[in-house]
Amino acid sequence: MPTSPSDVPRYDLAVIGAGPAGLAAAVTAADLGLRCALLDAGRQTGGQYYRHPAPGLGAARPDRLHHGWSAYTGLADRLAAHERAGRVGFLGGHQVWALERTGDGYAVHVTLGPEAADRATVPAAAVLLATGAYERQLPFPGWTLPGVVTAGGAQAMLKAGLVLPGRRIVVAGSGPLLLAAASSLVTAGAEVPAVVEATAYLGYARRPGVLAAVPAKLVEGAGHGSALLRHRVRLRLRSAVVEAHGTDRVTAVTVARLDADWRPVPGTERRIDCDALAVGHGLLPQIELATELGAATRTGPDGAVALQVDARMLTTVPGLWSAGETNGVGGADLAIAEGELAAHAVADRAPRPALVRRRARLRAFAELMAAAHRPGPGWTGWLRPDTDVCRCEEVPVARIREAVEELGAGDPRTVKLLTRAGMGWCQGRMCGPAVAWLAGSGEPGPDRRPFACPVPLSQLAAEQRAAAEG
Amino acid sequence: MRRTPAELVGAEPGPAHHIDFDGRPVPALPGQSIAAALWADGVLAWRTTRVGGRPRGVFCGIGACFDCLATVNGRPNQRTCLLPAEPGTTVTTQEGHGRADLAI
Amino acid sequence: MLKTEPPLDVVVVGAGVVGAACAYYAARAGLAVTVVDRGPVAGGTTGAGEGNLLVSDKEPGPELDLALLSLRLWRELADDLGAAMEYEPKGGVVVSSTPAGQEALRAFAAQQAAVGVVAEEIPAERLQELEPHLSPRMAGGFHYPQDAQVQPALAAAHLLREARRLGAKLITGETVRAVRRRPDGAVLGVETDRRRLDAPAVVNAAGTWGGELAGLAGVHLPVLPRRGFVLVTEPLPRIIRHKVYAADYVADVASGSAGLQTSAVIEGTPGGPVLIGASRERVGFDRTLSQEALHRLAAQAAELFPVLADVTVMRVYRGFRPYLPDHLPAIGADPRVPGLYHACGHEGAGIGLAPATGLLIAEQLTGKQPELDLVPFRADRFPAA
Numbered sequence: 021m022p023t024s025p026s027d028v029p030r031y032d033l034a035v036i037g038a039g040p041a042g043l044a045a046a047v048t049a050a051d052l053g054l055r056c057a058l059l060d061a062g063r064q065t066g067g068q069y070y071r072h073p074a075p076g077l078g079a080a081r082p083d084r085l086h087h088g089w090s091a092y093t094g095l096a097d098r099l100a101a102h103e104r105a106g107r108v109g110f111l112g113g114h115q116v117w118a119l120e121r122t123g124d125g126y127a128v129h130v131t132l133g134p135e136a137a138d139r140a141t142v143p144a145a146a147v148l149l150a151t152g153a154y155e156r157q158l159p160f161p162g163w164t165l166p167g168v169v170t171a172g173g174a175q176a177m178l179k180a181g182l183v184l185p186g187r188r189i190v191v192a193g194s195g196p197l198l199l200a201a202a203s204s205l206v207t208a209g210a211e212v213p214a215v216v217e218a219t220a221y222l223g224y225a226r227r228p229g230v231l232a233a234v235p236a237k238l239v240e241g242a243g244h245g246s247a248l249l250r251h252r253v254r255l256r257l258r259s260a261v262v263e264a265h266g267t268d269r270v271t272a273v274t275v276a277r278l279d280a281d282w283r284p285v286p287g288t289e290r291r292i293d294c295d296a297l298a299v300g301h302g303l304l305p306q307i308e309l310a311t312e313l314g315a316a317t318r319t320g321p322d323g324a325v326a327l328q329v330d331a332r333m334l335t336t337v338p339g340l341w342s343a344g345e346t347n348g349v350g351g352a353d354l355a356i357a358e359g360e361l362a363a364h365a366v367a368d369r370a371p372r373p374a375l376v377r378r379r380a381r382l383r384a385f386a387e388l389m390a391a392a393h394r395p396g397p398g399w400t401g402w403l404r405p406d407t408d409v410c411r412c413e414e415v416p417v418a419r420i421r422e423a424v425e426e427l428g429a430g431d432p433r434t435v436k437l438l439t440r441a442g443m444g445w446c447q448g449r450m451c452g453p454a455v456a457w458l459a460g461s462g463e464p465g466p467d468r469r470p471f472a473c474p475v476p477l478s479q480l481a482a483e484q485r486a487a488a489e490g
Numbered sequence: 491m492r493r494t495p496a497e498l499v500g501a502e503p504g505p506a507h508h509i510d511f512d513g514r515p516v517p518a519l520p521g522q523s524i525a526a527a528l529w530a531d532g533v534l535a536w537r538t539t540r541v542g543g544r545p546r547g548v549f550c551g552i553g554a555c556f557d558c559l560a561t562v563n564g565r566p567n568q569r570t571c572l573l574p575a576e577p578g579t580t581v582t583t584q585e586g587h588g589r590a591d592l593a594i
Numbered sequence: 595m596l597k598t599e600p601p602l603d604v605v606v607v608g609a610g611v612v613g614a615a616c617a618y619y620a621a622r623a624g625l626a627v628t629v630v631d632r633g634p635v636a637g638g639t640t641g642a643g644e645g646n647l648l649v650s651d652k653e654p655g656p657e658l659d660l661a662l663l664s665l666r667l668w669r670e671l672a673d674d675l676g677a678a679m680e681y682e683p684k685g686g687v688v689v690s691s692t693p694a695g696q697e698a699l700r701a702f703a704a705q706q707a708a709v710g711v712v713a714e715e716i717p718a719e720r721l722q723e724l725e726p727h728l729s730p731r732m733a734g735g736f737h738y739p740q741d742a743q744v745q746p747a748l749a750a751a752h753l754l755r756e757a758r759r760l761g762a763k764l765i766t767g768e769t770v771r772a773v774r775r776r777p778d779g780a781v782l783g784v785e786t787d788r789r790r791l792d793a794p795a796v797v798n799a800a801g802t803w804g805g806e807l808a809g810l811a812g813v814h815l816p817v818l819p820r821r822g823f824v825l826v827t828e829p830l831p832r833i834i835r836h837k838v839y840a841a842d843y844v845a846d847v848a849s850g851s852a853g854l855q856t857s858a859v860i861e862g863t864p865g866g867p868v869l870i871g872a873s874r875e876r877v878g879f880d881r882t883l884s885q886e887a888l889h890r891l892a893a894q895a896a897e898l899f900p901v902l903a904d905v906t907v908m909r910v911y912r913g914f915r916p917y918l919p920d921h922l923p924a925i926g927a928d929p930r931v932p933g934l935y936h937a938c939g940h941e942g943a944g945i946g947l948a949p950a951t952g953l954l955i956a957e958q959l960t961g962k963q964p965e966l967d968l969v970p971f972r973a974d975r976f977p978a979a
Binding site for chain 2: 726727
């Protein structure tokens with residue numbers, strides 16, 4: 021893709037997100053001759069999946085907290101070579117808050133560092149979105165207590181900071197991340213009295229052919245399983261944590277059996293003492309940068325809204341590509357395959373047929389997993405009127421029901437306008453699925469967030485300026 | 491005796507330093523986030539909510555939920571799960587919006 | 595096959611704040627009302643507005659008469675619904691940065707005083723008493739104690755709830771496909787994608803889409819969108835007491851320019867965030883975030899209130915103000931189509947003007963003499979293109 025000579029110097033491609041998809045895309049695009057910027061909010065590459073300790077912690081064996089660590093080090097080595105050659109600029113600490121279409125390209129608007137110290141604008145002819153996902157949460161009584169953390173959060177804090185939220189950690193929710201999180205936690209020294217999974221995992225068994233085609237997934241699953249067996253972790257299927265107990269921090273949880281619709285079965289409650297709970301219900305693609313530009317979306321079998329892409333990973337917005345979880349959650353291997361595919365397409369080069377086939381196989385498996393972990397409608401049965409749904413604005417179930425039943429709200433946006441649910445700091449990332457559910461709107465719509473992250477007013481007031489080379 | 495995360499990954503961190511949390515020193519290892527240093531010290535909450543005054547700390551751990559906000563070096567609403575715990579960092583439990591000083 | 599419903603007295607098309615007020619006053623007058631909207635309650639311009647109930651920005655004339663009547667009605671409504679709608683009779687402060695600007699404000703306030711607008715001149719040295727965080731570099735200002743604020747979506751929803759308590763019906767998520775008329779032209783009702791609603795009166799409260807609805811009834815009404823952005827900050831304590839804006843805002847509101855205009859209007863909210871409006875530009879229904887508009891609003895806000903430079907913007911409202919070429923709304927019976935009533939085209943003042951609009955429509959519907967002369971608001975005042 022040539023750079024227009026009349027423009028200020030700009031990148032051929034800005035890759036947003038340095039996780040598996042973004043790393044693979046950036047190094048592949050650079051292999052194919054494109055000049056790339058690789059942006060990430062974090063200071064290190066790796067994203068959430070390959071999150072690892074900062075150098076200061078001197079971790080000799082970060083691989084012990086990871087599956088497929090060599091895939092990461094391979095990508096990181098290629099990136100380092102491209103960086104030395106000036107073909108890729110890694111811009112760490114660059115949090116993108118908006119994409120702006122500028123004639124035949126893009127301006128990527130950035131706020132710098134976790135403290136949002138300054139603004140920058142990165143010009144690029146094309147953009148590849150590899151912003152990954154964050155966890156889907158379903159509220160339950162007590163979920164705002166300190167010590168209740170997301171399953172991914174427990175993993176992130178462990179992988180990066182080598183810390184645990186407690187000594188005895190219940191892991192609960194739904195999805196393959198739970199096994200991975202539990203496995204990491206026990207390996208790192210925590211006691212995990214139970215892994216509580218809402219489904220019966222029957223979904224996978226329905227189409228065994230798809231599973232057999234991806235043996236690596238089975239190996240990964242078996243790895244988690246053996247760690248859990250070794251530590252005598254009890255897996256409770258078709259169950260959920262329906263309440264967390266404690267006053268200023270969690271001290272116990274109540275687990276109940278669920279019926280096939282995820283409705284708690286009365287009389288099956290059982291209390292488990294713990295000092296932390298790691299909970300999550302699958303992942304949600306982080307796509308607001310694209311939907312803000314009008315990119316079309318699709319609702320996956322897990323009920324999560326993902327970007328609609330063609331076989332080349334092009335969204336419906338010209339020059340905007342997407343790879344990995346943003347196209348529907350599917351894990352690191354799929355993300356890498358899609359990153360490589362997208363890079364080929366941006367460079368206008370044909371990918372190897374084997375890569376195309378591999379991606380198709382992994383995507384099919386992802387859809388199967390997604391369908392198995394789709395929340396059942398009965399989960400609202402564990403809510404109480406005073407359960408906070410929106411953590412930021414502290415909006416309880418009763419206020420949302422009032423907006424729906426008395427004030428005529430039938431969709432998440434109206435509920436938000438009438439209750440403030442979703443208006444707080446996280447902009448509905450934590451309560452969005454629950455609010456959509458309680459609003460009765462069925463399938464959630466795409467995220468509409470003009471700003472992908474909060475921006476200091478002084479940076480909006482300041483004139484735009486180009487980012488320093490990475 | 492169970493092992494620790496640091497033992498698992500064979501960590502040989504640089505010398506520990508301290509951050510200041512509500513006036514008391516909390517040890518931190520180089521490269522740890524503020525939230526990680528507080529967890530390592532057994533602290534799970536460093537904010538109270540605007541409406542109910544309830545305690546909060548890390549929830550998502552990746553910068554998406556904004557539950558782990560605190561006042562850091564005098565600046566309110568900082569995500570402690572992302573900010574490094576640097577020597578001398580001062581962390582103050584944040585009450586509500588953390589902007590009471592601006593109220594008229 | 596469309597569902598049919600029992601005959602009504604009036605169908606209100608639009609569940610924004612204007613449609614809600616029309617339904618409320620019509621139901622209060624004893625009429626059988628159904629409100630229909632293609633989206634949810636407050637799903638259009640209402641849900642993107644700041645909730646300005648202003649007299650300060652209006653020169654003497656029909657719109658100011660409407661605003662004064664409306665402010666009185668808002669005060670009445672607030673007796674029961676004030677807290678629910680986050681009604682705040684906070685007053686407005688208009689500031690000028692130059693002596694010439696202050697002189698212009700003085701002349702403007704003098705004209706307004708003649709028709710009952712209360713305005714007190716505030717010399718520069720007293721501005722901080724009203725607004726402690728205001729920049730000390732202002733030349734002076736005027737305090738308008740009648741200006742007020744509501745949370746627009748809550749206002750619309752609670753007016754509709756009251757209307758429903760009085761018997762009105764609300765249908766959301768259904769688009770009006772046709773306005774049915776008799777051979778002689780008189781209105782018979784509407785058809786949505788799901789049902790037929792029979793009524794001898796149809797109120798066009800479709801906001802920005804009011805021109806299209808008028809077209810379905812066979813008449814020309816040139817309602818056009820004027821895009822606006824509002825910055826929303828992180829939750830803050832009360833740091834701004836009034837609705838504060840720069841004198842340029844009055845000129846921008848009155849202007850017909852298509853280009854981007856910004857003049858900061860700044861206010862706190864009971865929910866915590868500070869709202870920073872308002873940009874104006876004519877770009878059709880283009881929803882693209884304008885970096886230039888954001889930049890100018892932020893810069894102007896920090897100039898008026900330096901303290902805001904230190905806060906964080908969390909989101910942006912964007913909406914399309916429904917305006918008519920002479921910047922007056924269309925209110926009342928359309929002489930061209932018996933039974934067709936208009937209540938749209940309020941531009942950026944729809945929240946403020948909603949109750950007066952609703953009351954005047956209800957008065958016409960029940961054969962009463964409206965409290966205000968509706969001639970300036972007649973929908974047939976625009977020659978067909």
